[in-house]
Amino acid sequence: MQRIGVIGVGEIGRALVEGLCEGGGEAPEVFLSPRGARTAAELAGRYASVRVCADNQAVVDSSQIVLIAVRRDQRHEALSGLRVGGDRIVVNVMAGVRNETLRATLDGDFPVVRAIPLPTVRERRSVTVTCPSHPVVDDLFEQLGGALPVPDEAAFDVFSALTGTLTAHYSYLATLTAWAGRQGVPPSEAERYVRSLFQGVGRSLGDEARALQQLAADHETPGGNNERIRTTWFDAANADALGKALDGLLADLG
Numbered sequence: 001m002q003r004i005g006v007i008g009v010g011e012i013g014r015a016l017v018e019g020l021c022e023g024g025g026e027a028p029e030v031f032l033s034p035r036g037a038r039t040a041a042e043l044a045g046r047y048a049s050v051r052v053c054a055d056n057q058a059v060v061d062s063s064q065i066v067l068i069a070v071r072r073d074q075r076h077e078a079l080s081g082l083r084v085g086g087d088r089i090v091v092n093v094m095a096g097v098r099n100e101t102l103r104a105t106l107d108g109d110f111p112v113v114r115a116i117p118l119p120t121v122r123e124r125r126s127v128t129v130t131c132p133s134h135p136v137v138d139d140l141f142e143q144l145g146g147a148l149p150v151p152d153e154a155a156f157d158v159f160s161a162l163t164g165t166l167t168a169h170y171s172y173l174a175t176l177t178a179w180a181g182r183q184g185v186p187p188s189e190a191e192r193y194v195r196s197l198f199q200g201v202g203r204s205l206g207d208e209a210r211a212l213q214q215l216a217a218d219h220e221t222p223g224g225n226n227e228r229i230r231t232t233w234f235d236a237a238n239a240d241a242l243g244k245a246l247d248g249l250l251a252d253l254g
């Protein structure tokens with residue numbers, strides 16, 4: 001049975017535990033840090049294989065894989081002075097913290113793997129980028145929807161930048177809904193319709209046999225409405241502005 005520790009039982013820590021414990025197979029043993037006490041107690045109450053440790057050192061001592069899921073600015077308080085044996089694997093899910101930076105905060109010589117789990121690990125539907133590849137860690141994320149190992153942190157940063165585009169997507173949908181509202185459509189109807197349209201997009205994306213450009217072409221009639229909006233609004237200048245925003249983000253991540 002796997003033994004997995006989680007230091008930082010907040011939003012993403014909880015999603016990871018839920019995904020691991022509800023997979024259908026044998027649930028791993030999970031050791032939680034005491035902070036985030038309410039969530040930790042709730043998870044320990046819900047799953048027989050989850051327990052809350054007395055302190056963060058006890059999490060490390062009990063686990064083969066230790067997931068570090070505190071916020072970046074909480075890491076010194078959470079981690080300074082913790083001793084980590086060479087037979088442990090540390091998984092760094094903190095945004096903006098390089099593996100070497102994390103290693104310097106902890107005491108020991110052990111493998112560190114950086115990862116970007118998304119909240120959909122809860123349903124085992126997140127493809128998680130990892131760096132560097134480690135068979136044990138990649139296998140863990142395979143259980144949660146898939147692992148996508150990348151060779152270095154420069155490549156990792158590119159994927160991190162992509163995760164920064166999610167809320168713009170929701171805002172785009174909200175903007176469409178607001179526009180329909182200004183045309184006199186009741187907001188609830190506009191929102192219902194926009195959600196339905198884009199849930200269809202989500203389902204199409206599951207069809208990995210078709211490339212993204214092909215999906216776009218398949219949804220577009222030559223000279224039709226979709227082509228008109230794509231070429232008049234999402235034109236070269238707009239695509240370039242998006243590329244520049246991502247360039248800026250990537251430069252700041254590096």
Ligand SMILES: NC(=O)C1=CN([C@@H]2O[C@H](COP(=O)(O)OP(=O)(O)OC[C@H]3O[C@@H](n4cnc5c(N)ncnc54)[C@H](OP(=O)(O)O)[C@@H]3O)[C@@H](O)[C@H]2O)C=CC1
Binds near residue numbers: 007009012070079
């Ligand atoms: N949310 C997301 O979708 C994703 C988040 N991440 C990364 O994961 C990390 C956590 O994010 P998120 O879950 O959103 O943040 P939260 O604030 O929800 O969770 C942080 C948790 O860390 C706990 N904590 C604080 N100090 C300590 C300590 N000294 N020892 C142990 N635990 C401590 C907090 O406990 P308390 O409540 O008691 O303060 C809280 O439960 C961040 O670094 C973020 O970049 C990565 C991928 C996705």
